[in-house]
Amino acid sequence: MNQSVYLNNNNQIVEDDEIDIGExxxxxxxxxxxxxxxxxxxxxxxxxxxxxxPPVYTGTVKMQVESVNAGGSGLGNLGGLAGMAAATSGAGSVLRSTGLDYESLTTLLKSPFVMDSIIQDIQQKYPAIIYLPDPNLEEQEKEILSENFNVRQPGLNKMLEISYKSQSKKKILDILNEVVNGYLQFQAKESVQNPTQQLEFTRNQIDRSRQRVANLESQVENFLIKNTLISPESRGASISAQNGFLRQERQRILLELEGAKKLSARLQQQLRLTPEDGVIVTRLNREPYYIKLLTQIKDLELKIATEGIRLGSENPTIEQLEKEREELVVLLDQESQRILGMPYKNLSLDTFSSFSSTPTVTQQFFDVNNQIQVLEARRQGINQAQVALNQEINNLSTLNKEFISLQRELRIATENLTRLLALRENLEIEVARQFSPWRLLTPIDESIVVEDxxxxxxxxxxxxxxxxxxxxxxxxxxxxDPKLYSTIDVKKIVGLPVLGTIPNNRKLFSLNPQKFAQKELLVLKGLFTDNSKGFNLDNYFSIYNNINALSSTRSIKSITMATVDANQGQSIISIYLAKAATLVGKKVLLVDMNLREPKLHNYLGLENTKGISDVITNDIPVNDAIQTSKLDNLFVLTAGSQIANPVGILSSDKMESVTQTLKNEFDFVIYNTPQLMEFSDAKIVTPLTEGLLFIIALGKTNNANLEKVIGELQIARLSVLGMIINGEG
Structure with a gap:
């Protein structure tokens, strides 16, 4: 039953890889x-x-370097870069066959080849600026322009973005102005202007012809998609085949329908049904619930006939069967009205009963009528398909004329485009390239400067x-922090069962003894209900039940309560634990064993004129010292008169005798002892009881003190029942 207290060694602690989010x-x-x-x-x-x-600003301007109307491989793509390519000896061309190579262009514009002349103009106003680091100069006195300057292509736009960063707005505007002017002069100087009207006219005509061909191709494609055609010829052959198939199918269905109707009429005569009755019988025969009711009525009629012969028509059983038959007949009439939409009385039950005598003919009659309906539906579908097909045949002639007209226009436009492309190739060999000048798209003013x-x-x-x-x-x-703050931390140190946890309730455990006694008196009189978030007497019921669960043979009748350090709520927990035991019908005694600083009587609003110390030293009868509390079945033995040597009293034979007497007279005795860290009282009292139950207050109990106390308990080999965690949550 009793647990041996022990410390969890570091090598026994299993680290949990999972992170406790709540903790x-x-x-x-x-x-x-x-x-x-x-x-x-x-x-x-x-x-x-x-x-x-200090703030840093960035100024950005945009410059168009390529015509927005430039085509795929036309000379208009080249801009003014042919001259640049020629000017950069050995640098290679910055042109691509499909337009400008912007990566090479930006590299060229940021190279000293282009920037040196621009830097000379900038140095007239800002002499401390150089473009690239110079190992021969003291860099702390120079500003390196390349570190704050950039040229790039923004996305796929046909332009360049030139930016510069500085702490001076005026300096940004001055430098960007010099750079833009330098780039425009460089492009103008390197470009060759040689416009050729004939080549330009041919290019314009090619663009128009290409657009015309593209539009006609799109029209042909849309025409075929819109009319779901591969070609009018193939569609006509398909329609003709469909038309022949529909005519053959329609003729076959008409023949089958005529034969089925003749067979239905002959079967109807055999079953002695009018045409209207035949239709109704067919409809009713498709309804499972109607057939089920009809079968039940037939079974009842057979049972009535059989039982009537045996019991007589006046027998109560026969009357009950007749009543059930009438109820089923009513349900059958209601079901037929639901199916037909109106009451129909021409068909009697005998009529349906007669069907059972000719099951083969009846089933054939129903099958033939179902076949007639299927054939009628197929005939209607074929008629509708025939009408739609005839309409499509009428439209196909018009569509064919439109298709021929579009093909003719497309052929003419394609031939014109071929001639123009051949003409352009000849002209490009003969004429000089034409270049478009660059232009600034952004004005150089304070609107381009933003804080960066x-x-x-x-x-x-x-x-x-x-x-x-x-x-x-x-x-x-x-x-x-040396203090313990969670049950997990406690379990890592102490290998004892946690018999219960007390929720965090600072307000309750901060009350002094007098205020606590006043609160409990109001609760007892029904004038106050403790609904505070951290208080629930069920926690103490659980602790009491867990204490008794430690022994499977008998109830635990006496325990020693102690804490590691002082002011950890021991007295209040002891009182509520005793209160919980009384509420389950136990006769409980609270004994204040803190002979140095007695407090329990103040928490309970009792006098401390005589108590356990007087019983031991002055031979006062123990029953004379026991006081009754204001709660039924809860008795208190206070500490009594203060004495100089509490350890001597606790170790006496008289103390052992008194504890045995109290155990015999009460169902549950709680000995409230001083803190373990400072005094050995609890270690002396524990052997006189069935075990020690010590309290650990989260946020108050010191880690090192707890380890020291546990070590001392190990040495003393005391029986420890478990722990109560105070302040969880």
């Missing part, structure tokens, strides 16, 4: 002040540092980083 949130909640304070402090310092930095310090992003990163540092600092402080 992480509890740590964040405990260390929220550290996290918030660190975050605010670091963020404030970061904001002050960012705001102290990235302060918003930096501030966001500072805030996130400060929060991260705060959280890490919170986790570090929590890790270094």
């Amino acid at each position: 992480l949130f509890k740590i964040l909640q405990r260390r929220s002040l550290i996290i918030i304070g660190t975050t605010i402090t670091l963020t404030s310092l970061g904001v002050a540092w960012v705001l102290s930095k 310090s990235g302060k918003t992003k930096i501030l966001a990163l500072i805030g996130i980083g400060s929060l991260f540092v705060g959280i890490m600092l919170g986790f570090l402080v929590d890790k270094l």
